[in-house]
Amino acid sequence: MTDTAPLAKPRSQWADVWVQFKTHKGALVGLFVFVSLVLFVSVGPLIWAKDPTFINPDGATMIRTRNKPPSLEWPLGTDQLGRDMLARMMKGGQVSIAVGLTAMVISITLGTFVGVIAGYFKRLDNVLMRVTDLFLALPLLPLLLVMAMLFRDPLSKAFGTEGGTFLLIVVAIGLTSWMQAARVVRGEVLALKEREFVLAARSIGTPSRRMILRHILPNVMSPIMVAATLGIANAIITESALSFLGLGFPPDFPTWGRLLFDGAEYIQQFPERVIWPGVAISLTVLSVNYIGDGLRDALDPRIRGR
């Protein structure tokens, strides 16, 4: 090894991450399923252009088209009011996936922020963790109900019925589900803070902000990923519970959770009406879980390349 040719520049970390991600089969399948689901709910309605809330105004026709089994006209059948299930699944999926992702992002951001601050700054630790305990001790559903009661009308006025409700639900779920993430992250940060590389960074003069971004956050990615993937499932289910209680989206507005609850009444006669949204929710959660798993492995240089 004498005079070597000019060395290639260090590769971008994200190229490495992608290479490793590709080796995780589960993650690839998960990514494929998730992308398919997103395409199904976003592009699907453009191809299958039936109105998901359309109830035939002609009573007799409506009664004849109720509870139809799957057929060419209604690939997933119809519900008890003769509405097309496929269109409802697509429309419902839009809302459910959007709610799940947004609420997860809010709760993870909040949880990570609180956790990192509490773990890193000793002064704030006690205050923040007591606030976390307070939120954990609050009964969730009544709190959500009160929030919905108080803020639904003003928000609906400001952003329209759907937009307002979406905002309300997403914020409500985000605000009530960040505590687990915060506690886990705080614990990790407390342990990390004592590691010598943090001390080394301090001896270099790295200020707290960059210390957190450069040294602490990348090393707490694993628990955050886990919390995030579980958070999506939780958010979708909570949204359906809220809608079921009449405090989420309006009753005729389809979401996967809503479809699930509507179908539950007819589970004896038409089990498929529960199965479709159930499968969709499970697939979303599972695929996100696998993506998270693959991402976590890919982000860890110790696992990368094995």
Add this chain to the structure above:
Amino acid sequence: MLDAKPSVKLVTKLVEVKDLKMYFPIHTGLFRRHTGDVKAVDGINFDIYQGETLGLVGESGCGKSTVGRALLRLYELTAGSVTIEGEDIATLEPEALRKKRPMMQMVFQDPQACLNPRMTVAQIVSEPLDEHTDWSADQKLAKVYELMDAVGLNRVFANRYPHAFSGGQRQRIGIARALALNPKFIVCDEPIAALDVSIQAQVVNLLEDLQEKLGLTYLFISHDLSMVRHIADRVAVMYLGRIAEISPREPLYADPLHPYAKALLSAVPDPDPSREATRQRIILKGDVPSPSNPPKGCNFCTRCPEVIPICREVKPELAEVRPGRFVACHLVPAQNNNAAGSTSGTTVQKHNQQGEPEQ
């Protein structure tokens, strides 16, 4: 050579530590009241001269590492001052301290733990450059390669992560990071303790080469007495948060003055089997007292084989008992005022060290 006039080379003090105290508070009870302190470092004084290596030895838990970290103000000092190049580190404002950081760096004990597992070697070594320079990415990369050459790492490794390296290589990465900002003063906190013996020599030689090339000043913390003998110009022996003796290397190893230094150095094995067979070990009795409740008087009085009544009452101060040799012991000045009888004025001059005259 011993009675030579103080040589000109060593006179500039780079680091001046005065009455350094580092207490860690103990909180107990329901209300977490402050009930006591762990006196990790309890009032120590020493100077480090430009270009020298000061070894700091002592058994585990005596506060060696705490001294090293306090010197760089990785801890907030309880009391005392650390003057590096005329500026008191202990009281600097955060921003001024940050500006000062480049000139003092640290090499850590555990090469595994001191490198962020999620950063590549290039990122780790260039972190100091990111913080203190506004160079372009190319400039930084060039400097990183230069540093890797200096510590003997192949440039090809720049893109790898710490877990892919052996202990010795990781320690080289740590050293490269410490060198990135051209520091003058480096605290080596047991840099070889976690390494294999064959690698220890490599790392120590690397440190020596770098010192020669870059004119570095080291505080070399270690419990490996033979290694300290190899690398240090002067050696400070610590016991329970206080300095027992500071002496130039050769006189200390040949003739330790403080009873603790005697005991400690008697534990160094000799490579020559015939001498090793006759080596007289001084075995100390009892355990090190708790640093949260050190004995009254001399810290060492509970275990000292030569203890006299005054030791249990009065704390001995560090005083120059022979040229360049400082000892904190009631026994030593009395003996050596007569025995050494050297120059008239050198009997008891507190905190006024002279460097070891260069041979």
